[in-house]
Amino acid sequence: MQLGFDWATIIRQVFSPQGTFVFSLVVLGAGIILGYLVWRSSRRFMRELGVPEAVEGTPFERTARGLGTSTVGIVSNLAALFIYITTVTAVLNIAQLTDPELYWARFTSFLPDLFIALFAVIIGLIAGDKAKLVVSERLRSVKMPEATVLPELVKYSIFYLAVLIALGQLGVETLALLILLAAYAFGLVFVCGLALKDILQAGAAGIYLLLTEPYSIGDEIVIGDQSGIVQEVDILVTRIESDGEEYIIPNKRVFNAGIVRMRD
């Protein structure tokens, strides 16, 4: 960096102010052309090395394809971007349009943030896709059109989180988005709690019944209005049967109504 300052100062001393400006324009043009050449040659170079075949099928490549590009495209774009940024900083330095000290200080402190943000986005993309795969794998046996929405929902929730983290890193005001996230999470918990209330209660009762076994298969019991022989106790329901009628009773009801065991 010290070297950079030196040659920028030397150039300013050699040329007149107008000359310096023209020179910096020339450097800018050369940088743009160089960036383009690097972009093209790196693409061709990676193609010839067989990089596209090598990364075929990896999650990152798949994510990149999903975005309409490829790993090769992303890498070559990053290389070109690096050249552009270097050129622009060099030009600004030469022309001294900004206060160099302040500029460099800001730039160096900003760079890690940018890196982390990029990283967060890439990880988010990969994690989102993976989570979608896992969820859809779990739901494979459920052959309902509604079930396909869930994996997508999970995927985009994770994307949203990743973008939120990235924007937070870059110092963008994310309060509004954060509130949206909170509302979304609250809604999710609330709806789930409401919808699954009975199931959760039955499950809690079922765990108690399975652990302590106040009645077991073969016992004759009365629960509320139903009486019969216990055929099956699982975590959500108890099945009792009498005279060819099988009652499937939620374990929550077993708790509310109490159990009468017939001992004779």
Next chain:
Amino acid sequence: MNELRDLLGDLVADVDSVFLFSPNASFFEEFDEVDEEIVVVGPENALDADPFVELPIDFTDLEGRLRFGIEGALEQGIVDEGDEVLCVTQMFDGAENTLVRVQTNDFSPSGVYDMFVNSRADASVVRDVFEVAIELGKKGQKGKPVGALFVVGDAGKVMNKSRPLSYNPFEKSHVHVGDPIVNVMLKEFSRLDGAFVISDAGKIVSAYRYLEPSAEGVDIPKGLGARHMAAGAVTRDTMATAIVLSESDGLVRAFKGGELVLEIDPEEY
């Protein structure tokens, strides 16, 4: 050569449907343009074929396999009684090498398909118990042949028609057939006398049960012992299926509704 062709032609002429037993994908596709109805029979429907009959266990003997396939198709209404059916299957190892032509009412239904699909217990539970019994029959207990009696399904009623011989080792445990540890456990417990009782969902309810159904009017082949008699009787009194491993001849037999429905030799699996 012509005579041989004629023989084959006669065999396949005018059949109503063709049963393919566990075909691979390319073999199945060759039958795309056949006019007769194609029925696929196999352990799983990997080809998404329709109609399909699921084989619960991998029958190695030809008759058992054909019987199950045809009875399954009859139950599902895929073929009618009296239809001529051509079965394409494999014997020994290798590709399809066997053609069998059967008329569906040529044999009296044994109820094998009915036992797996229409029993109270889940078909997978019945299958798991079969596998345990077959495994036990193959290896025995420390090399010695063992006998065992499993009563599957309708556990509440079975428990009421039996009494404990000793403390129930499975009390307050939640062990299901099909759990990996179970084979070892059942093998150890098989030296106990009495029956295992298994619920509809596959929970092992009890061991050491002495079954006391009334054996009146139970018709099982002569020469089978007390264990088989108890199995036949308990299935007549309840909706359960009983699976018995014979100590004397090593065969696995299944009873339902008081009748012997299936007999297989563990050594063949």
